[in-house]
Amino acid sequence: MSSGSVGIRDVAREAGVSVTTVSHVLNDVPFARVSPETREKVRTTAARLGYGPNRLARALRSRRSGVLGLAIEDVATTPHAGRIILGAEQAARARGYALMVVNILGQAQAEAGTQPGLKSCREPSQRATDPIQAGVESLLARQVDGILYAASHRRVLQHSATPGKVPAVLLGAVAADRSLPAVVADEYGGAAAAVEALLAAGHTRIGLLTTAEENHSTRQRIRGFRDALQRAGLDGASATGEAASPDAFCGYAAARRILAAANPPSALFCCSDSLAMGAYRAAAELGLSIPGNLSVVGFGDEELLAANLHPGLTTVAVPHSEMGAWAVNRLIDELESAAAEAGPTPPTGGPDPVRLGCRLVTRGSVGLPDTGKRQP
Amino acid sequence: MSSGSVGIRDVAREAGVSVTTVSHVLNDVPFARVSPETREKVRTTAARLGYGPNRLARALRSRRSGVLGLAIEDVATTPHAGRIILGAEQAARARGYALMVVNILGQAQAEAGTQPGLKSCREPSQRATDPIQAGVESLLARQVDGILYAASHRRVLQHSATPGKVPAVLLGAVAADRSLPAVVADEYGGAAAAVEALLAAGHTRIGLLTTAEENHSTRQRIRGFRDALQRAGLDGASATGEAASPDAFCGYAAARRILAAANPPSALFCCSDSLAMGAYRAAAELGLSIPGNLSVVGFGDEELLAANLHPGLTTVAVPHSEMGAWAVNRLIDELESAAAEAGPTPPTGGPDPVRLGCRLVTRGSVGLPDTGKRQP
DNA sequence: CTGAAAGCGCTTACAG
DNA sequence: CTGAAAGCGCTTACAG
Numbered sequence: 001m002s003s004g005s006v007g008i009r010d011v012a013r014e015a016g017v018s019v020t021t022v023s024h025v026l027n028d029v030p031f032a033r034v035s036p037e038t039r040e041k042v043r044t045t046a047a048r049l050g051y052g053p054n055r056l057a058r059a060l061r062s063r064r065s066g067v068l069g070l071a072i073e074d075v076a077t078t079p080h081a082g083r084i085i086l087g088a089e090q091a092a093r094a095r096g097y098a099l100m101v102v103n104i105l106g107q108a109q110a111e112a113g114t115q116p117g118l119k120s121c122r123e124p125s126q127r128a129t130d131p132i133q134a135g136v137e138s139l140l141a142r143q144v145d146g147i148l149y150a151a152s153h154r155r156v157l158q159h160s161a162t163p164g165k166v167p168a169v170l171l172g173a174v175a176a177d178r179s180l181p182a183v184v185a186d187e188y189g190g191a192a193a194a195v196e197a198l199l200a201a202g203h204t205r206i207g208l209l210t211t212a213e214e215n216h217s218t219r220q221r222i223r224g225f226r227d228a229l230q231r232a233g234l235d236g237a238s239a240t241g242e243a244a245s246p247d248a249f250c251g252y253a254a255a256r257r258i259l260a261a262a263n264p265p266s267a268l269f270c271c272s273d274s275l276a277m278g279a280y281r282a283a284a285e286l287g288l289s290i291p292g293n294l295s296v297v298g299f300g301d302e303e304l305l306a307a308n309l310h311p312g313l314t315t316v317a318v319p320h321s322e323m324g325a326w327a328v329n330r331l332i333d334e335l336e337s338a339a340a341e342a343g344p345t346p347p348t349g350g351p352d353p354v355r356l357g358c359r360l361v362t363r364g365s366v367g368l369p370d371t372g373k374r375q376p
Numbered sequence: 377m378s379s380g381s382v383g384i385r386d387v388a389r390e391a392g393v394s395v396t397t398v399s400h401v402l403n404d405v406p407f408a409r410v411s412p413e414t415r416e417k418v419r420t421t422a423a424r425l426g427y428g429p430n431r432l433a434r435a436l437r438s439r440r441s442g443v444l445g446l447a448i449e450d451v452a453t454t455p456h457a458g459r460i461i462l463g464a465e466q467a468a469r470a471r472g473y474a475l476m477v478v479n480i481l482g483q484a485q486a487e488a489g490t491q492p493g494l495k496s497c498r499e500p501s502q503r504a505t506d507p508i509q510a511g512v513e514s515l516l517a518r519q520v521d522g523i524l525y526a527a528s529h530r531r532v533l534q535h536s537a538t539p540g541k542v543p544a545v546l547l548g549a550v551a552a553d554r555s556l557p558a559v560v561a562d563e564y565g566g567a568a569a570a571v572e573a574l575l576a577a578g579h580t581r582i583g584l585l586t587t588a589e590e591n592h593s594t595r596q597r598i599r600g601f602r603d604a605l606q607r608a609g610l611d612g613a614s615a616t617g618e619a620a621s622p623d624a625f626c627g628y629a630a631a632r633r634i635l636a637a638a639n640p641p642s643a644l645f646c647c648s649d650s651l652a653m654g655a656y657r658a659a660a661e662l663g664l665s666i667p668g669n670l671s672v673v674g675f676g677d678e679e680l681l682a683a684n685l686h687p688g689l690t691t692v693a694v695p696h697s698e699m700g701a702w703a704v705n706r707l708i709d710e711l712e713s714a715a716a717e718a719g720p721t722p723p724t725g726g727p728d729p730v731r732l733g734c735r736l737v738t739r740g741s742v743g744l745p746d747t748g749k750r751q752p
Numbered sequence: 753c754t755g756a757a758a759g760c761g762c763t764t765a766c767a768g
Numbered sequence: 769c770t771g772a773a774a775g776c777g778c779t780t781a782c783a784g
Contacts, residue, residue, distance in 0.1 A: 007777055018755040023779060033753050056441060056519050057777035060432045060760045067476070067518075076462035076697065079455055079680065086452035089479045098518050100443070101477045103465045142443075142474050143432050248684035277684050284660065304455065304680050308624035308653050321452065383761055394771040399763060409769050433761035436776045 006049045015045040022046070026053070059143065068097050068331060069139030071132070073104045073152040079302055080320045084150050084171060087324030095332050100144055102135040140166065146331040149173070150324075155216060167334045169327040174353050181334075182353035183326045187217055187299075190316040190358025191224025191269070194297040197314070197360055198267045199232050202369050203295060206234070207258045207265035209275045211246040221271045221299055246271075251278025259286055259294070266369040267295035273305045276313055276365075291367030301361050312363025319356045326356060382425045391421040398422070402429070435519065444473050444707060445515030447508070449480040449528040455678055456696045460526050460547060463700030471708050476520055478511040516542065522707045525549070526700075531592060543710045545703040550729050557710075558729035559702045563593055563675075566692040566734025567600025567645070570673040573690070573736055574643045575608050578745050579671060582610070583634045583641035585651045587622040597647045597675055622647075627654025635662055635670070642745040643671035649681045652689055652741075667743030677737050688739025695732045702732060 008026075012019045017038060024032035025042040034042075045051075059065040070088055075081040089099045139147055146166050151157065151173035158176045170182035198206050208225055210218060229235065242254060251270065255278055258264065270276035276298035280290060288294045290311060298306060298315035306313040384402075388395045393414060400408035401418040410418075421427075435441040446464055451457040465475045515523055522542050527533065527549035534552045546558035574582050584601055586594060605611065618630060627646065631654055634640065646652035652674035656666060664670045666687060674682060674691035682689040 008779095009777080019778080020755055020757095020780085021753090024754090027779080029779090035753060038753080052517050054436070054519065054777050055517065056432055056436045057760090058779070060430070060436050060762085061777080061779045063760075065432060075465075076458040077679075078458075081461075082452040082454075082457045085457075085461070085477065086479050089451075089477060093478065093514060098476055098514065099478075100474055101461060101465060102469065102475075103462050138469060138474065141428050141431065143430065249686055252686065274680070274684050281686060302680055303453070304650070304678055305684070308650050308681070310625055310628065310657060384763095385761080395762080396764085396771055396773095397769090400770090403763080405763090411769060414769080430761050433776090434763070436778085437761080437763045439776075 006051050007054065008051070011042065011046045011049055011051050014049060015041050017042060026051075064335075065143045065145055066097050067100050067142070067144045068092055068146050068148060068328060069136075069142070069144035070099055070101045070148045070150065071104050071135045071139060072101065072150040074106070075101075075103045078152045079304075080152075080318065081150070083320035084324040087321030087326075088148060088328045089324075091325035091328040092332075095329070097145075097328070097332060100139060100142060102139055104135045105131050145335050148324075148327050148331060150327075153215060153217060167331060167338070169331045169334075170353070171323050171327050178352075181327075181330050183323050183330070184353045184355055185318045185320075185323065186355035186357050187220040187316075187318070188224040188227075189355070190299065190318070190360070191221040191271075192228040193358065193360050194269055194299070194314075194316050195225055195228035195232075197362075197366060198269065198295060198297060199228070201267075201295065201366055203265075203267040204234060204369070205263065205265040205267070207268045208240045208271075209251060209255055209258065209268050209279055210240070210242055210271040211250070211275065212242045213246060218271050225269050246274055248274045248278040248281070251275030252281045253278070255279040255282035256286070259283070259288065266293075267366070268297070270296065270298045273298040273300040273302045273313060273315055276315065277305055277309060280309055280313075290365050293370040295366040295369075297360075297366060306361070306363060309365070311365055314363045314365045315361055317359045317361050319358060322356050326354065330354075382427050383430065384427070387418065387422045387425055387427050390425060391417050393418060402427075440711075441519045441521055442473050443476050443518070443520045444468055444522050444524060444704060445512075445518070445520035446475055446477045446524045446526065447480050447511045447515060448477065448526040450482070451477075451479045454528045455680070456528070456694065457526070459696035460700040463697030463702075464524060464704045465700075467701035467704040468708075471705070473521075473704070473708060476515060476518060478515055480511045481507050521711050524700075524703050524707060526703075529591060529593060543707060543714070545707045545710075546729070547699050547703050554728075557703075557706050559699050559706070560729045560731055561694045561696075561699065562731035562733050563596040563692075563694070564600040564603075565731070566675065566694070566736070567597040567647075568604040569734065569736050570645055570675070570690075570692050571601055571604035571608075573738075573742060574645065574671060574673060575604070577643075577671065577742055579641075579643040580610060580745070581639065581641040582643045582645060584616045585627060585631055585634065585644050585646040585655055586616070586618055587626070587647060587651065588618045589622060594647050601645050622650055624650045624654040624657070627651030628657045629654070631655040631658035632662070635659070635664065642669075643742070644673070646672065646674045649674040649676040649678045649689060649691055652691065653681055653685060656685055656689075666741050669746045671742040671745075673736075673742060682737070682739060685741070687741055690739045690741045691737055693735045693737050695734060698732050702730065706730075 008019050008022050012022045021034060021038060022042050025034055025039050026046060055066060072081055072084065092099045136147060144166065147168040148171060149168060150171040155173055156176050157170065157173050168180050170180050172184055174182045195206060206229065210222055251274060259282060268279050270279055276296050279296050283290055283294050290296055298313045301315045301317035306315050384395050384398050388398045397410060397414060398418050401410055401415050402422060431442060448457055448460065468475045512523060520542065523544040524547060525544060526547040531549055532552050533546065533549050544556050546556050548560055550558045571582060582605065586598055627650060635658055644655050646655055652672050655672050659666055659670050666672055674689045677691045677693035682691050
């Protein structure tokens with residue numbers, strides 16, 4: 001009904017005014033002088049008829065579709081995608097925009113090899129085969145007002161000549177030339193917060209369970225871990241285990257190595273929840289109870305893992321939903337300021353991406369250091 | 377560039393023909409008689425100028441936006457949403473459509489209480505507060521050609537006066553009056569397949585680990601389990617454990633009860649991967665190795681859990697991506713047949729939803745029955 | 753304070 | 769085989 005066949009012309013006729021006036025009133029056009037009585041009449045008539053504007057007509061005429069395009073990598077394989085979509089869609093709807101979504105396939109794997117970019121560096125003839133290019137272009141062809149690009153793992157995106165002529169914001173990635181606004185999670189700070197919680201509980205021997213994989217996220221988490229320990233006057237390099245790959249089994253193997261050492265740590269900071277899951281198994285096999293004999297902190301807050309482990313895993317949550325909302329609001333701000341003033345696009349927020357804080361989610365895996373004697 | 381400022385008029389001028397002809401050629405209008413030479417000239421000119429149609433203008437004129445609306449429940453809290461979006465978007469793009477996504481919040485919880493419907497049964501004044509209504513209406517206001525509604529847990533949706541005047545397809549749910557096409561997963565068959573794998577391995581004492589929660593999915597899985605056992609001449613009611621809630625901890629408690637019984641089963645069919653995770657812990661505590669002493673099959677194929685458990689969990693995968701694709705294709709078929717013929721909408725596919733098969737994903741948790749003596 | 757008119761970029765009868 | 773013209777439903781200068 002709200003998108004029924006009643007148009008602005010019907011409202012105008014019923015209210016006894018011109019379509020111009022109806023348009024002015026319903027859109028609250030700033031400089032339109034319309035008497036309060038007329039406004040009221042138009043409003044009630046529109047409501048009575050169940051008038052809803054045809055967004056297509058409006059978009060065509062005003063050259064603004066009110067639609068934001070979200071290009072998102074590996075929507076089905078990363079559990080984060082849903083939260084980004086949630087945050088982005090809510091924020092968009094709250095400001096009167098809609099979200100069009102395209103999936104960018106296979107970036108998790110592609111990343112391991114060459115670094116694909118927002119705009120590929122290959123010859124034009126191969127362009128169509130670049131999934132990023134293809135996805136972004138299908139959005140552009142739909143007249144979206146702006147684009148959000150969400151990378152599944154943080155990395156640097158080549159994008160030379162912006163995705164098109166529309167503004168864009170990056171999530172979980174930065175542009176190689178820093179020309180695009182970007183929002184990332186403060187994983188460094190999140191890791192530090194995790195360590196600080198361990199320190200606060202009294203731990204002084206804190207091990208690190210990480211993966212050998214070269215990855216920006218992991219590096220930030222390790223740095224956050226090391227720096228937090230150093231600030232506390234402790235050495236972070238002692239008990240480190242590197243899992244061959246970021247799954248629980250490799251985490252298990254690495255954790256066993258750490259815990260079998262001469263002076264094993266009383267707590268473990270794990271660079272992912274999967275690794276932490278492996279640490280749980282290692283602890284169980286070694287007869288160490290969590291958190292009685294060993295405290296564990298994970299990273300990622302994957303509900304499915306963290307809440308199902310026993311005891312529940314205390315872990316660092318990445319603010320995906322907030323990142324989605326931030327990116328949308330940043331994009332809309334740019335769109336609307338550009339529309340209001342013919343002035344140049346506002347500064348993109350500087351060369352550095354905005355960092356949103358990671359929250360420590362406390363469940364049951366952190367306790368006091370084990371003071372007692374352990375079974376030999 | 378493809379959505380640049382070059383319009384059909386530019387192509388027409390350059391090619392020395394009318395806009396009508398350009399439109400006819402580029403859209404392959406069936407009854408348009410255009411000479412091959414002219415066609416060729418138009419095509420090359422369009423390509424040379426980098427012409428891309430303005431979808432907004434096309435949509436306004438043809439009354440078809442080429443956009444499908446996907447209303448999806450609990451996108452951030454269920455791990456399935458991403459796969460549905462993936463399948464739906466891929467299928468849509470392959471047929472020239474785009475996907476607009478809105479999130480329907482809080483249905484996982486709402487479901488426990490009253491059953492919300494596609495169209496709520498409350499007074500009109502409260503409508504705006506119904507999240508389903510609000511989401512679907514925001515899609516309709518955007519002139520989508522059709523709607524996909526994806527429920528997070530299968531249930532019956534009240535929808536009396538269809539979401540609007542556009543066709544709709546349901547995913548993981550059915551309409552109360554069966555008036556809408558719907559696609560669901562064949563969870564009954566999936567459960568049966570899991571049991572059959574266990575039977576094939578030689579198991580005859582197969583326990584059931586389920587939850588007390590009243591839920592359509594769970595009921596189907598239980599029925600599939602029971603019927604498969606019965607077909608094999610076995611009794612499925614013997615070793616059953618009901619977890620208070622569907623998480624790993626309750627699964628653990630229930631599994632301990634089952635396994636502590638006098639004549640414990642040699643295999644366990646679990647109605648979810650989370651429950652299976654609990655079963656792993658129970659087995660470990662009882663000194664039972666998987667699959668040496670106990671075989672386990674889960675349901676859901678949650679990568680994060682199933683692949684991280686040790687050994688990997690053999691489990692039933694729900695075809696979310698295929699459901700998304702099926703629903704999109706069904707919707708587009710309806711849209712396009714309605715456009716071609718003025719004839720009535722084709723039958724909705726009968727009163728029953730289409731059931732897509734669930735695949736058994738084999739990892740390492742199923743083995744031969746334990747023939748040997750167990751530690752007392 | 754209000755309205756007549758142009759036009760966004762297409763598609764679609766319709767005429768020839 | 770091809771084209772002139774109307775019109776989808778709005779917004780936006782512009783005139784009064």
